[in-house]
Amino acid sequence: MVGAALAFGTFHVQAAGCKLQHFYVLCTGCTITLDWKIKRFDKSDTKRWCRFSFGGSTNYRRGFTVVDKFSLGELRTGYDNVRISGLKTGKDRVTVQLNAINNRGEPYVSTIHFNVEVVEGEF
Numbered sequence: 001m002v003g004a005a006l007a008f009g010t011f012h013v014q015a016a017g018c019k020l021q022h023f024y025v026l027c028t029g030c031t032i033t034l035d036w037k038i039k040r041f042d043k044s045d046t047k048r049w050c051r052f053s054f055g056g057s058t059n060y061r062r063g064f065t066v067v068d069k070f071s072l073g074e075l076r077t078g079y080d081n082v083r084i085s086g087l088k089t090g091k092d093r094v095t096v097q098l099n100a101i102n103n104r105g106e107p108y109v110s111t112i113h114f115n116v117e118v119v120e121g122e123f
Contacts, residue, residue, distance in 0.1 A: 017041075017122060018050035026110050028102050033113040038086045040118050041073075052114075053081035060101040067095035067111075072118045086118030 017039030026032055034052075041048035064077035073087035075094060082096055094114045101107050 029108045031111040049083045062099040065097045
């Protein structure tokens with residue numbers, strides 16, 4: 001039987017104009033697709049990052065790996081988060097992989113696809 005360790009997902013929005021589709025769990029080794037709508041930011045904006053991060057979990061995280069580049073702005077990853085800043089309007093698909101270890105010490109990879117739409121102004 002395969003373990004059922006879960007990584008609980010939450011998102012934190014640091015900038016106004018970020019909207020991420022809600023979800024509750026990302027199971028071990030699963031693939032999910034989330035929609036992300038953000039407003040276009042200027043590089044001079046101090047709060048221009050839309051942030052997706054995981055909340056509490058029994059899993060040990062090794063961080064995210066970027067599979068597809070983000071053509072509409074900047075993308076940064078950390079130990080438990082993905083940050084996007086849209087600098088050009090349009091649509092793009094970004095794929096990242098969460099590298100982690102389950103509660104039995106076994107490594108796994110979960111894949112997250114973000115369908116990102118960057119729009120001009122508030123929405």
